[in-house]
Amino acid sequence: MNKFFTDVLTATFMALISVVIVADVNAADYIGAKKCKACHIRQYKAWEKTSMSDSFEHLKAGSKEKEKKKAGLDPGKDYTADPGCLICHTTGYGKPGGFTNIEETPNLTGVQCESCHGPGGQYVKIMKKNKKYRIEDVRASGLIIPSEDEKGCMECHGSDSPFTEEIDARYKWDFRDRLERTHKHFPLKFKH
Numbered sequence: 001m002n003k004f005f006t007d008v009l010t011a012t013f014m015a016l017i018s019v020v021i022v023a024d025v026n027a028a029d030y031i032g033a034k035k036c037k038a039c040h041i042r043q044y045k046a047w048e049k050t051s052m053s054d055s056f057e058h059l060k061a062g063s064k065e066k067e068k069k070k071a072g073l074d075p076g077k078d079y080t081a082d083p084g085c086l087i088c089h090t091t092g093y094g095k096p097g098g099f100t101n102i103e104e105t106p107n108l109t110g111v112q113c114e115s116c117h118g119p120g121g122q123y124v125k126i127m128k129k130n131k132k133y134r135i136e137d138v139r140a141s142g143l144i145i146p147s148e149d150e151k152g153c154m155e156c157h158g159s160d161s162p163f164t165e166e167i168d169a170r171y172k173w174d175f176r177d178r179l180e181r182t183h184k185h186f187p188l189k190f191k192h
């Protein structure tokens with residue numbers, strides 16, 4: 001083989017390898033709330049008390065029977081493998097590296113940190129390396145600060161949800177009130 005062909009072959013091989021590596025990094029993008037807990041114990045404990053943390057449990061037969069009946073759902077049915085429910089009751093469903101099913105991704109059930117803050121695989125590496133990271137860097141790696149925009153919330157809290165104000169005033173959406181109930185705000189130690 002002459003040098004030109006071996007060079008082309010090597011280049012093609014390297015390109016293939018890098019595609020595989022990149023795909024792998026993306027696949028691992030959602031890491032689960034337990035990983036965040038290590039450094040954000042107070043936010044974790046506050047979040048754990050909200051209904052978001054066990055929202056996957058509410059898809060099981062026999063759970064929240066009254067509420068399901070009122071929304072026209074079958075309280076005796078198991079909804080834990082129903083894509084029409086998983087999209088809002090798990091973390092990253094339908095997105096690369098997100099929840100797929102309870103066997104493969106048991107760490108991504110419920111509405112976790114990354115449902116609001118974005119998949120953490122990349123920005124957590126930066127937080128780990130440098131507590132005084134630059135805010136631009138974590139944002140560029142996918143960190144979302146949800147208080148700036150309610151669009152992300154509306155993907156689940158909008159009119160596609162079976163549980164809206166029309167059914168019960170309890171489900172009324174008020175962005176400010178919801179932000180306060182989301183998880184207690186603990187001011188940062190380091191300014192960014």
Ligand code: HEC
Binds near residue numbers: 049058181
């Ligand atoms: C991936 C879908 C999803 C996104 C995105 C989402 N939520 Fe939710 N949220 C839910 C579900 C599902 C519940 C109800 C869980 C249950 O009762 O099973 C919920 C419940 C809540 C609750 C009630 C908690 C309690 O214990 O009373 C608050 C507050 C809330 N969400 C705020 C927000 C805010 C603020 C945003 C945006 C920053 C947001 N949510 C984004 C799906 C989502």
Ligand code: HEC
Binds near residue numbers: 037040111146148183
């Ligand atoms: C329903 C959406 C939602 C969920 C779920 C959520 N957060 Fe937040 N988070 C917010 C909002 C809104 C803020 C306020 C941002 C601000 O004040 O600018 C915030 C702020 C923070 C902050 C900054 C310090 C603070 O306390 O305000 C940290 C750290 C944080 N969240 C970590 C987490 C971790 C860890 C989890 C999971 C255990 C989590 N969040 C789950 C919406 C959410």
Ligand code: HEC
Binds near residue numbers: 064067082156163171
């Ligand atoms: C488009 C997003 C979305 C879809 C799809 C969705 N949910 Fe939810 N669900 C929500 C939100 C948001 C809430 C919380 C409402 C609130 O707090 O205002 C919720 C709350 C619930 C609750 C708790 C109600 C309560 O009062 O405690 C149950 C049970 C539930 N959903 C079951 C289901 C089932 C079963 C399916 C599939 C048939 C489903 N959901 C599909 C977004 C969704």
Ligand code: HEC
Binds near residue numbers: 190
């Ligand atoms: C190895 C430790 C570590 C892990 C793991 C970690 N973080 Fe952080 N995070 C930090 C540090 C340090 C800061 C800066 C905190 C401060 O200033 O007090 C921070 C800040 C934040 C902020 C505030 C952003 C800002 O600057 O306004 C959010 C939101 C956040 N983390 C979310 C998460 C989420 C979600 C996860 C899990 C997916 C996570 N973190 C995992 C160390 C970590």
